[in-house]
Amino acid sequence: MLLARMLDEYPVHVRADMQQYYGLNIERMGIDYSMRHAADLIAMLPSKSRTFRAIDARYEWDMNEYLLAEAVDSLHMMVWANSKDAQKNRNRPKPLPRPGSGSPSRETIGLDAEEYAVELMKPRKEVGYGNGYR
Structure with a gap:
């Protein structure tokens, strides 16, 4: 769910971050690595990543x-x-x-560890073949 939302709302940011930080081509998700693996990596991106800066301006610094x-x-x-x-x-x-001073400009999508574990245990659905994601 988190992965699908990230890919839907921030596709170019996720693509660039996966390539920069992990050397993984997002087009190979589901082939070379699982969606669960991708979700774990995206959740652990550094706060200076493009994805986190796009989600919340407070991460710009x-x-x-x-x-x-x-x-x-x-x-x-x-x-x-x-x-x-x-x-x-x-x-x-x-x-x-300061960047993001005041309220965040976008809705944050953070999950605590328990919520994240619950999301990972849910059955996976195939996501948007039209975008090249599986």
Whole structure:
């Protein structure tokens, strides 16, 4: 179910990520490797993958980028704190914009470990032969 949804909603992202991270051609799914294997690999893609960034913009940055933004924001705040503006509580520096700040732009499709195991145990259906997927 998760695999079918990912292939339906993010086909080019999944294709590119499977090739980049695992060296697998998605067209060979069902021939060289099972759909279950593909689903496991897709679920374990790194947060910087195209697929995760397409699902939720908050994945556009990794921890290092968030920490750098926090450091810059803190430096701006320290400089401001020693200014006349700070004494009058005006012109407070704004934090750098973060990707996906606010609510996610797309519905997330995350599953916890139990939900994922249940999905994997369900009988498989053939998916969209027209798209080359089995």
